Amino acid sequence: MSSDIIVIGGGIAGLTVAHELLRLGATVTILERQHCAREASWAGGGILSPLLPWNYSCPVTRLTQLSNALFPKFIEALRRDTGIDPEYQASGMLVLAGATGEPDSEGHGRAAREAREHDAEAWCARHDFRLSKVRSHEIAPLLASDEAALWLPDVCQVRNPRLLQALMKAVGQRGGVIKEHVEITDWQIEHGRVQSVSTSTGEKFTASNYIVTAGAWSGGLLREHALKLDIWPVRGQILLFQAQSGLLPAIVLQEQDNFYLIPRRDGYILAGSTLEETGFDRRTTAQAGKLLLEKTHALVPALTEATLSGHWAGLRPGSPDNIPVIGSHPHITNLYLNSGHYRYGITMAPGSAQLISNMILNKPQPLDIAPYKWPS
Ligand SMILES: Cc1cc2nc3c(=O)[nH]c(=O)nc-3n(C[C@H](O)[C@H](O)[C@H](O)COP(=O)(O)OP(=O)(O)OC[C@H]3O[C@@H](n4cnc5c(N)ncnc54)[C@H](O)[C@@H]3O)c2cc1C
Incomplete structure (x- = not known):
């Protein structure tokens, strides 16, 4: 044909x-x-x-x-x-500076965080992308800690x-x-x-x-x-949690390790992801599952093993x-x-x-x- x-x-x-x-x-x-x-x-x-x-x-x-x-x-x-x-929506993304953003005894962590914030602000201004500095609880009150964060309201998801x-x-x-x-x-x-x-x-x-x-x-x-x-193939694993709708109002990204949570409209929350070079093997692993679960629970204590409802992996086309x-x-x-x-x-x-x-x-x-x- x-x-x-x-x-x-x-x-x-x-x-x-x-x-x-x-x-x-x-x-x-x-x-x-x-x-x-x-x-x-x-x-x-x-x-x-x-x-x-x-x-x-x-x-x-x-x-x-x-x-x-x-x-x-x-x-x-x-x-x-x-x-x-396809549930296209501007749910916004909250970027948490995390542990690396906290000052060490000499204040180096704070300086590094300020430099990164400066880069982020300059980039957003250049590209007409809204950014504001917030406390994380202003956007997502159920997060475990209230910390300095960047809020990008224009980030969309599908x-x-x-x-x-x-x-x-x-x-x-x-x-x-x-x-x-x-x-x-x-x-x-x-x-x-x-x-x-x-x-x-x-x-x-x-x-x-x-x-x-x-x-x-x-x-x-x-x-x-x-x-x-x-x-080349780069494996990524994701956990799926079933929570009540609205528990997390925005995407949350932890800057230090690029770990993120993505809330869907019906309450599901995706937690990911790993970056693994394991060839064309797209099986999930218990080790990655445990790590992702720990990270999720540390960010949002309400998300526990009891609310876990899926775990999968896919192979990204790395470049x-x-x-x-x-x-x-x-x-x-x-x-x-x-x-x-x-x-x-x-x-x-x-x-x-x-x-x-x-x-x-x-x-x-x-x-x-x-x-x-x-x-x-
Ligand atoms: C865990 C994870 C999280 C991600 N998160 C995001 C995100 O939040 N935002 C984002 O933008 N991207 C994200 N990505 C990346 C995104 O998913 C990929 O970049 C994208 O899906 C690649 O699409 P593709 O169509 O090129 O590849 P694929 O979806 O892999 O499709 C390739 C298709 O080609 C077919 N094929 C292969 N060989 C042959 C053949 N010989 N003959 C016929 N058919 C063949 C395969 O069966 C497959 O269906 C994520 C990826 C992963 C794994």
């Missing part, structure tokens, strides 16, 4: 790009080796911002800002078309499993074809173009253009065609400096990649989809795409 574009991998990167290309009038087939929306994109937390945004480079900031600007309309269209609510569900439905509604249990096993490349792809079912698929959106598996799937692509590759292959003209979004694949999804779609359809770009090019 043939369509304009074949998208390989049905996570957030693949579904969002398929959705955007369909909106622009292309015909699209997604090939997914198992079920769509089950890997990193399902496992993620759904915070729509880098954790400490002032610590990242311009390419991360620009792509995040592009996505932030696209998110409201993107979600509204999905809600309207599918009737599924319930990523619902977003993925909505995207799958919308892709189908727009005439996209989703083929599950179809794994790409080989490439037929001639005259500098992909002619077709072989799959685990024995069927070959042909299109004018091919986009790899296979997350942590992108490099392995591309084999020698990956060139100098540097994408140097968290800068994804959104670009065409240096030598194979109809092969593209949209992957390596590492910790922020949900955050960066609409912006990345727009950039890759513009590239394929020869439309002008809203920003300089050079930082995202495929390394050769």
Whole structure:
């Protein structure tokens, strides 16, 4: 069978790009080796911002800002078309300086915290992002301690499993074809173009253009065609707690170890996450579960083992400096990649989809795409 574009991998990167290309009038087939929306994109937390945004480079900031600007309309269209609510909301993020922010006997901790606050304030002023200094109990009275904190009211979140569900439905509604249990096993490349792809079912698929959106598996799937692509699996584990709705009114981030709590509207609270380089092993571990439980309980004593209701892991597509590759292959003209979004694949999804779609359809770009090019 043939369509304009074949998208390989049905996570957030693949579904969002398929959705955007369909909106622009292309015909699209997604090939997914198992079920769509089950890997990193399902496992993620759904915070729509880098954790400490002032610590990242311009390419991360620009792509995040592009996505932030696209998110409201993107979600509204999905809600309207599918009737599924991805629970997009500006729940805000409270950043706790934690133990490292407390002064030592010589006051060094305080000086370091003030320097970091200064960086954060300067970044927020430059990027028109609201920030204020608060006591943590002003925002979240149920936290164990009342301490100096930064409040970022503009940070949004989305319930990523619902977003993925909505995207799958919308892709189908727009005439996209989703083929599950179809794994790409080989490439037929001639005259500098992909002619077709072989799959685990024995069927070959042909299109004018091919986009790899296979997350942590992108490099392995591309084999020698990956060139100098540097994408590797980074395991993240999350605990899920069932609490009463409103217990925690905002995302809480502990600066010292990037540990966070994300409250959903119905009372569920996600606690995460680990950063582990354990290859393609996405099993959960008792050790990480214990650590996350201890951290959660220390922050919010009301969250105990009794309220624990889930534990899962996913493999992020790691990349140097968290800068994804959104670009065409240096030598194979109809092969593209949209992957390596590492910790922020949900955050960066609409912006990345727009950039890759513009590239394929020869439309002008809203920003300089050079930082995202495929390394050769
Ligand atoms: C614990 C955790 C917390 C996170 N929190 C956040 C957060 O708060 N905010 C945020 O923005 N991001 C977060 N992330 C990161 C985000 O989830 C990822 O960056 C993003 O999901 C990557 O999406 P993807 O579509 O590239 O990969 P995936 O979702 O992994 O999808 C890749 C797909 O490709 C398929 N595939 C692989 N090989 C083949 C093949 N040969 N043929 C066909 N299909 C194939 C796979 O089966 C899979 O479905 C988190 C991640 C984790 C693990």
